[in-house]
Amino acid sequence: MIVFKNAEDLNQWCKTKKSMGFSVGFVPTMGALHNGHASLIDIARANHDYVVCSIFVNPTQFNEASDFEKYPISIEADKSILHQHDCDVVFIPDVQTVYPNGKEYKLDIELGEIAEVLEGAHRPGHFDGVIQVVKRLLEIVEPNLLYLGLKDYQQYLIIKKMVAHYQMPLEVVGCPIVREADGLAMSSRNRRLTEEERKTALNLSATLHAIENEKETHSPKAYAEIATEKLNAHPLVDVEYFSIVDAENLQEIDAWKEAKTARACVAAWVGKIRLIDNVSI
Numbered sequence: 001m002i003v004f005k006n007a008e009d010l011n012q013w014c015k016t017k018k019s020m021g022f023s024v025g026f027v028p029t030m031g032a033l034h035n036g037h038a039s040l041i042d043i044a045r046a047n048h049d050y051v052v053c054s055i056f057v058n059p060t061q062f063n064e065a066s067d068f069e070k071y072p073i074s075i076e077a078d079k080s081i082l083h084q085h086d087c088d089v090v091f092i093p094d095v096q097t098v099y100p101n102g103k104e105y106k107l108d109i110e111l112g113e114i115a116e117v118l119e120g121a122h123r124p125g126h127f128d129g130v131i132q133v134v135k136r137l138l139e140i141v142e143p144n145l146l147y148l149g150l151k152d153y154q155q156y157l158i159i160k161k162m163v164a165h166y167q168m169p170l171e172v173v174g175c176p177i178v179r180e181a182d183g184l185a186m187s188s189r190n191r192r193l194t195e196e197e198r199k200t201a202l203n204l205s206a207t208l209h210a211i212e213n214e215k216e217t218h219s220p221k222a223y224a225e226i227a228t229e230k231l232n233a234h235p236l237v238d239v240e241y242f243s244i245v246d247a248e249n250l251q252e253i254d255a256w257k258e259a260k261t262a263r264a265c266v267a268a269w270v271g272k273i274r275l276i277d278n279v280s281i
């Protein structure tokens with residue numbers, strides 16, 4: 001596996017491979033890799049001649065300095081996971097390499113309603129930072145396909161919109177959420193949970209998965225209210241939102257039949273860790 005730290009070198013490498021007719025699949029991450037990330041590498045591996053992964057904890061998408069400072073870092077373990085999954089290239093840039101002209105950024109794209117709800121409503125500036133870094137990484141790698149996890153469903157929709165807006169010549173693929181055996185969505189943040197918090201966190205996915213059996217008896221809004229109340233009854237849990245939305249525009253629905261596909265999304269603090277999860281209904 002080749003390790004690049006320099007943007008120009010990686011750009012040249014990718015350009016050369018593409019000019020020879022090879023395809024490049026790209027998986028951007030913030031490291032602290034787990035099987036969720038590995039599944040994206042595996043999907044890219046099955047579809048491309050070359051797979052590029054990036055590891056960069058992007059400071060501009062954290063709206064809380066302490067969350068950024070405490071973000072887990074495990075580069076050597078990450079490299080070993082990537083190697084095991086047959087990744088060809090890992091890009092590990094520093095902040096200066098990603099932002100040679102400084103981190104200031106003015107969004108010149110109108111994201112509209114999909115960015116104003118859920119994470120957008122609770123993490124001011126988060127998606128500006130996400131767009132800034134993904135746009136820059138895509139300009140460096142210039143992949144044929146970009147692989148994203150549906151764990152960050154809203155991020156997936158927003159990046160798709162950004163790629164269309166800038167008419168970037170690539171496709172965006174959303175990959176299924178990988179869960180622990182007991183249902184907890186895999187996340188780099190899980191490793192910061194205590195044993196008790198880890199057990200409690202399980203209620204998030206359980207509440208999402210219970211929806212299918214409750215559709216006959218509860219409207220989306222009624223279920224969301226009950227679920228919020230149930231989750232908040234655990235002393236370690238503080239729900240930021242539990243919303244059942246139309247999967248296309250992320251607006252809350254009043255009746256199940258209002259949306260072709262609905263998505264139930266939750267964000268909650270479990271102790272000092274903020275977790276998100278979602279399911280398709």
Ligand code: AMP
Nearest residue numbers: 029030031036148149151152177178186
């Ligand atoms: P992150 O390192 O958290 O920025 O995530 C990098 C990519 O991995 C994003 O596209 C995430 O949506 C995806 N990802 C993270 N966790 C999971 C998971 N449990 N299942 C599938 N994809 C995931």
